[in-house]
Amino acid sequence: xxxxxxxxxxxxxxxxxxxxxxxxxxxxxxxxxxxxxxxxxxxxxxxxxxxxxxxxxxxxxxxxxxxxxxxxxxxxxxxxxxxxxxxxxxxxxxxxxxxxxxxxxxxxxxxxxxxxxxxxxxxxxxxxxxxxxxxxxxxxxxxxxxxxxxxxxxxxxxxxxxxxxxxxxxxxxxxxxxxxxxxxxxxxxxxxxxxxxxxxxxxxxxxxxxxxxxxxxxxxxxxxxxxxx
Amino acid sequence: xxxxxxxxxxxxxxxxxxxxxxxxxxxxxxxxxxxxxxxxxxxxxxxxxxxxxxxxxxxxxxxxxxxxxxxxxxxxxxxxxxxxxxxxxxxxxxxxxxxxxxxxxxxxxxxxxxxxxxxxxxxxxxxxxxxxxxxxxxxxxxxxxxxxxxxxxxxxxxxxxxxxxxxxxxxxxxxxxxxxxxxxxxxxxxxxxxxxxxxxxxxxxxxxxxxxxxxxxxxxxxxxxxxxx
Numbered sequence: 450x451x452x453x454x455x456x457x458x459x460x461x462x463x464x465x466x467x468x469x470x471x472x473x474x475x476x477x478x479x480x481x482x483x484x485x486x487x488x489x490x491x492x493x494x495x496x497x498x499x500x501x502x503x504x505x506x507x508x509x510x511x512x513x514x515x516x517x518x519x520x521x522x523x524x525x526x527x528x529x530x531x532x533x534x535x536x537x538x539x540x541x542x543x544x545x546x547x548x549x550x551x552x553x554x555x556x557x558x559x560x561x562x563x564x565x566x567x568x569x570x571x572x573x574x575x576x577x578x579x580x581x582x583x584x585x586x587x588x589x590x591x592x593x594x595x596x597x598x599x600x601x602x603x604x605x606x607x608x609x610x611x612x613x614x615x616x617x618x619x620x621x622x623x624x625x626x627x628x629x630x631x632x633x634x635x636x637x638x639x640x641x642x643x644x645x646x647x648x649x650x651x652x653x654x655x656x657x658x659x660x661x662x663x664x665x666x667x668x669x670x671x672x673x674x675x676x677x678x
Numbered sequence: 679x680x681x682x683x684x685x686x687x688x689x690x691x692x693x694x695x696x697x698x699x700x701x702x703x704x705x706x707x708x709x710x711x712x713x714x715x716x717x718x719x720x721x722x723x724x725x726x727x728x729x730x731x732x733x734x735x736x737x738x739x740x741x742x743x744x745x746x747x748x749x750x751x752x753x754x755x756x757x758x759x760x761x762x763x764x765x766x767x768x769x770x771x772x773x774x775x776x777x778x779x780x781x782x783x784x785x786x787x788x789x790x791x792x793x794x795x796x797x798x799x800x801x802x803x804x805x806x807x808x809x810x811x812x813x814x815x816x817x818x819x820x821x822x823x824x825x826x827x828x829x830x831x832x833x834x835x836x837x838x839x840x841x842x843x844x845x846x847x848x849x850x851x852x853x854x855x856x857x858x859x860x861x862x863x864x865x866x867x868x869x870x871x872x873x874x875x876x877x878x879x880x881x882x883x884x885x886x887x888x889x890x891x892x893x894x895x896x897x898x899x900x901x902x903x904x905x906x907x
Binding site: 502505506513516517520523527530533534537612619620623624626627630633634637663 | 756
């Protein structure tokens with residue numbers, strides 16, 4: 450492989466880790482803001498999202514430049530395509546963190562709901578999935594990526610419990626409806642972050658093993674079905 | 679350009695139109711099922727989603743094959759990359775159609791909520807956005823793509839109105855909470871389909887003009903802000 454291609458791929462990997470850490474950081478701040486009612490942290494997430502957006506556009510341009518100028522093949526081609534997709538998914542995680550932060554801002558100005566929700570537990574699971582999927586990407590670790598994929602069900606279950614509990618609360622006390630529906634929304638954003646971490650993990654497996662594993666299991670899992678119970 | 683590359687690109691375009699029409703069809707069926715309480719249509723959407731997933735994987739493999747074997751440049755490279763991204767977005771639209779169909783199945787078994795919601799109007803807007811974005815892709819029409827992008831605000835507004843109306847209903851009559859929260863969820867899935875149509879339109883502008891226009895305006899629009907009102 451020509452030296453300058455190697456250099457550009459190394460640089461791309463570095464940039465991808467930068468956006469990854471920006472997005473992880475935004476997610477963590479948004480969740481802390483929600484759980485600890487820290488409005489100033491949530492506002493930071495909202496204000497800094499444009500940096501993630503700018504970074505995403507730059508990384509995408511970088512990927513396209515490498516494809517056009519170096520026409521990489523095999524594992525290098527797979528890496529660039531994976532970078533393109535992961536970059537896109539990370540930007541979406543950033544948007545979801547902003548949504549959670551907006552919920553946190555609203556909730557921090559209202560009286561706290563007196564009910565026990567395991568938001569910290571669910572947030573912890575999702576942050577682990579995101580962080581492991583990015584570690585798997587950094588170290589070409591398909592085994593770790595597959596582990597992330599297995600973690601998604603637990604998050605779906607946590608979201609399902611949250612929905613049930615919040616609906617119960619709304620029924621018991623209609624004055625909580627607005628606050629509870631903001632929490633419902635935050636829970637569903639969190640579940641979507643877990644889905645995107647799963648996407649990233651699937652892309653890592655593809656990059657390392659050259660095999661598309663998407664949809665292998667998901668068609669057997671009727672994720673939303675439990676919600677109907 | 680070598681003839682076999684041209685043939686493969688034509689074929690890729692054709693395949694992309696096939697998945698596009700599968701996804702449009704699923705979306706339309708899910709919305710009809712929701713509005714007209716037609717459970718059997720909704721069940722079709724759920725059962726047929728695996729076909730969209732399979733098609734997505736095949737199209738992605740096709741894109742990667744073209745990149746690896748033909749190393750296209752300029753507009754051809756941009757087309758393949760756009761196909762890769764649009765394919766991914768379409769599959770996500772398919773998933774959202776499944777979610778809406780699941781809401782429709784649940785709601786069709788319960789008494790209808792006695793309130794006026796403009797679901798048909800919102801659904802119509804979103805279907806137009808999806809269909810225009812795909813027309814723009816087929817005809818390399820950046821002007822039409824830009825028009826799709828301007829339509830997104832109206833959908834956000836419609837979703838916002840829906841949320842307000844449903845919350846009001848839940849407060850007035852707590853026995854409607856479960857049904858109303860399923861409708862809330864359907865409305866938010868619909869709004870996400872509009873976002874994905876916007877993504878597709880932005881990718882078409884990029885393909886035709888070589889310019890990334892993502893995030894140009896969205897940082898000025900605080901989409902979720904109205905929800906806090």
